[in-house]
Amino acid sequence: MKRTSKLIIKYLLFGISLGCTFFMVTCLAFSLAGREDILMLICKDFARQSAGAMLVGIAGGGTSVIYQFDRPSSFSKRIIHFCVGMGVFYPVAICLGWIPFYPGNVTLTLLQLLFTCGIFMLIWFCFYLFNRSEAKRINERLRELERDNAGNEKG
Secondary structure: OHHHHHHHHHHHHHHHHHHHHHHHHHHHHHHHOOOHHHHHHHHHOHHHHHHHHHHHHHHHOHHHHHHHOOOOOHHHHHHHHHHHHHHHHHHHHHHOOOOOOOOOOHHHHHHHHHHHHHHHHHHHHHHHHHHHHHHHHHHHHHHHHHHHHHHHHHO
């Protein structure tokens, strides 16, 4: 149980750092693009904006801890991660004005939701590719070590 608690705390902190990093990169992009008007809106509501970024980071990055456990199935893990991530991001993004909300226009709202889901899946896929390449690199290094050990035992 102690290992599980440490793992969860590690992923929560990872999620917070991920949310803060995305928040700062976004602010930097607005600054470089000359959008001080948007930066001023963020600064006026800085506490809520940064707390929202951390909350979304925890939901997206922190819940990836689920991939460290044997159960549930791989597909179920992806669904849980997606639902928690989107279930937190979308309301926070609307509440904080990150994305516009069109309550009277169902078509625009659905298109916006689909677009947001697409971005979420793209980010997830990038992390998936990174982790897959890391696993391949680690496995190759382990194979090299096994070959070295086998060669040393013979000699």
